[in-house]
Amino acid sequence: MRTAGIVVAVVLGATAAAPAQDPVPEVRQVVTFDLQPGALGRVINLYEQSLLPVYQDLAPLLRFRAYREAESPESLDLVLLSSYRGMAGMDAANDLLGKPQPTGVNVGLLYGQIDQMALGHHDTFVEMVDRLGDPPSDEAGTDEQLTVFEYLRVAPGGHAFFEQLLETRARPYEKEHRLYVWSETGRVLVGDEWDYVRFFGLRSLAMWHDYVRRMRDADFQAALAPVILARKTVILRREPRLSVR
Numbered sequence: 029m030r031t032a033g034i035v036v037a038v039v040l041g042a043t044a045a046a047p048a049q050d051p052v053p054e055v056r057q058v059v060t061f062d063l064q065p066g067a068l069g070r071v072i073n074l075y076e077q078s079l080l081p082v083y084q085d086l087a088p089l090l091r092f093r094a095y096r097e098a099e100s101p102e103s104l105d106l107v108l109l110s111s112y113r114g115m116a117g118m119d120a121a122n123d124l125l126g127k128p129q130p131t132g133v134n135v136g137l138l139y140g141q142i143d144q145m146a147l148g149h150h151d152t153f154v155e156m157v158d159r160l161g162d163p164p165s166d167e168a169g170t171d172e173q174l175t176v177f178e179y180l181r182v183a184p185g186g187h188a189f190f191e192q193l194l195e196t197r198a199r200p201y202e203k204e205h206r207l208y209v210w211s212e213t214g215r216v217l218v219g220d221e222w223d224y225v226r227f228f229g230l231r232s233l234a235m236w237h238d239y240v241r242r243m244r245d246a247d248f249q250a251a252l253a254p255v256i257l258a259r260k261t262v263i264l265r266r267e268p269r270l271s272v273r
Contacts, residue, residue: 052114054090054156056214058177058225059149063105067145068096071106074142076269078133083272085130088112088120094270098174099233099263107177107264115153115217152219160194161212162203164229172209172229172266176236179216179260180224186255187215187223193255197248207239221258236263 063071075094083092090111097104112118125135143149164172182190194213202208209229216222230236243249 052116053158055112055115055118055217056154056156057108057110057112057118058152058154058219059108059110060104060152061106061108061142061149062103062147064145064147068105071142071145072267072269074138075108078131078138079135080270080272081131082125082129082133082135086121086124088117088124089272090117092270092272094267095175095264096267097262098265101260101262104262106267107262108270150220152222152225153217154214154219154225155217156212156214157191160191160199161227162210163212164210173232174230174236175264175266176226176228176230177262177264178226178228179222179262180226180256181221181258182223182255183257190224190252190255193248193252198243198246198252201246201248202239202243205242207242208235222260230263233263 061071072094080092083089090113092111093109095107095109110118110121112121129135180190199211202211209231211229212227214225214227216224228236228239230239
């Protein structure tokens with residue numbers, strides 16, 4: 029009996045000491061398409077008529093959004109953003125997409141048709157950081173006209189400092205001056221030479237100009253500027269026909 033008591037005590041102690049796991053963060057796949065001339069309408073129709081019904085029944089998918097170029101330094105026609113609970117959510121979604129669909133749609137065949145209409149595409153996978161963002165609310169979504177994707181590369185070893193400065197100095201300043209409708213920030217998991225993507229909801233191009241001007245003059249720029257080695261800014265418009273959840 030004494031031995032059993034010791035075993036129970038050890039098991040209970042081990043259970044109490046086990047650390048709680050952090051929630052699996054949201055991961056976004058950003059697919060940017062450069063399409064053949066005249067192909068954009070056909071690709072949008074394929075998504076709207078055939079793929080969207082599949083995505084609506086795809087349980088691991090948190091949300092799906094599509095964007096078209098407003099202003100961009102590079103050639104792009106369509107940007108698709110899919111959100112999942114971690115990359116495990118993507119694995120689960122891909123498994124389901126590879127199976128026969130209730131609608132009879134062959135997802136692989138449709139993606140093959142889209143690929144034939146593309147001059148090229150690239151993927152970026154982004155792990156979202158909740159404490160570095162204020163996601164859009166239903167109310168804010170009606171006020172949003174443009175979405176900015178700002179890609180950032182930071183100095184080696186500067187990631188922790190960048191996130192701290194963003195959380196304690198930059199974001200409070202941005203919110204105080206109402207420089208956007210909403211913003212979010214994610215760490216790049218897969219994607220070229222970039223380390224972070226910041227997403228902003230805006231009312232106009234003028235709002236972005238005001239953002240850049242105010243951030244340029246902010247008192248924390250002396251600390252922030254040396255950490256950011258490169259940036260790319262893409263301004264997009266939502267494609268309302270392509271949206272799930």
